[in-house]
Amino acid sequence: MGYVVSTANMKGGVGKTTLTVNIATCLAKNHGKRVLVLDLDTQISATLSLMSPMDFAKLRKKRQTFRYLLDQIINPDSKPKYVIQDIIQPNVCNLPGLDLLPGDIDLYDEFLVSEMLHEQAVALGENHFETIWNRFERVLLGKILEPIRQDYDFIILDCAPGYNLLTRSALATSNFYILPAKPEPLSIVGIQLLERRIGQLKESHEQEAEIDIKILGIVFTMSNTNLLTGRYYKQVMYRVNQDFGSEKIFQTQIPVDVNVARAVDSFSPVVVNSPQSSGSKAFSQLTRELLQKL
Numbered sequence: 001m002g003y004v005v006s007t008a009n010m011k012g013g014v015g016k017t018t019l020t021v022n023i024a025t026c027l028a029k030n031h032g033k034r035v036l037v038l039d040l041d042t043q044i045s046a047t048l049s050l051m052s053p054m055d056f057a058k059l060r061k062k063r064q065t066f067r068y069l070l071d072q073i074i075n076p077d078s079k080p081k082y083v084i085q086d087i088i089q090p091n092v093c094n095l096p097g098l099d100l101l102p103g104d105i106d107l108y109d110e111f112l113v114s115e116m117l118h119e120q121a122v123a124l125g126e127n128h129f130e131t132i133w134n135r136f137e138r139v140l141l142g143k144i145l146e147p148i149r150q151d152y153d154f155i156i157l158d159c160a161p162g163y164n165l166l167t168r169s170a171l172a173t174s175n176f177y178i179l180p181a182k183p184e185p186l187s188i189v190g191i192q193l194l195e196r197r198i199g200q201l202k203e204s205h206e207q208e209a210e211i212d213i214k215i216l217g218i219v220f221t222m223s224n225t226n227l228l229t230g231r232y233y234k235q236v237m238y239r240v241n242q243d244f245g246s247e248k249i250f251q252t253q254i255p256v257d258v259n260v261a262r263a264v265d266s267f268s269p270v271v272v273n274s275p276q277s278s279g280s281k282a283f284s285q286l287t288r289e290l291l292q293k294l
């Protein structure tokens, strides 16, 4: 059985998606792994990093996005029509072994989820709504991924910023999480908040089941080596080292590199697009470090 890994930070714009798609690509391209990327953010950045908006629009029209898998769990009355194998897009960016479960700009309606769970609680005569809710979020993504879990060496879940239902479900079903952070104070607050949330998640579920997620490491992204700012970044990184311990921090850092941001224009990650750029080299190195850690 392969690994399920979430990329998460409470803060947005810290490089979660960029890290997800580039690590996934390196694992498939450089290490021959079978990898699935799942886009859990309604900003669909992971999807649009791996396919063109035109191709995405076609899939959406054919109802071949993650939304429809979620939908049939949230509206259990309707007969299951969609199977995950039909929705997964194989060999995206023409890379054998790199698959994508495309996201959607609409994923689920909080109100419908609450209504469905409330009905379930009433039908079961269960007055612990929280227990029902916890059980739902614990099994949701696991259930969706179950039919294909053994087909992959890595399933990487690109979480939205914040801490929504899908992020909680992703963390509950993952073996590991990677925490990208800019070496800036607010981004570090994002690390602390996520760590706290994961602690609470484990606690709130411990009576029913063990949530066995471990940190794989914090990755410093968009760290600038420029002489002036470089010193400041180093100070912040030093603080994180003190707070979290060096074993929790990846040695490889991802530099600011315009090629990384620009790659989205050509619908494939920088490691495919400009493999010689500094960003690409860092992602390849980081992937090697990740495999070593595992």
Ligand SMILES: Nc1ncnc2c1ncn2[C@@H]1O[C@H](COP(=O)(O)OP(=O)(O)O)[C@@H](O)[C@H]1O
Pocket: 011, 012, 013, 014, 015, 016, 017, 018, 019, 045, 161, 221, 222, 254, 255, 256, 257, 258, 260, 261, 262, 279
């Ligand atoms: N190493 C980098 N160098 C330059 N730009 C980057 C780098 N990493 C990410 N970016 C850009 O920063 C923005 C935020 O990154 P993204 O991965 O979408 O963050 P998140 O998923 O955490 O919101 C994007 O526009 C992305 O292209």
Ligand SMILES: [Mg+2]
Pocket: 016, 017, 018, 041, 045, 046, 159, 160
């Ligand atoms: Mg993102």
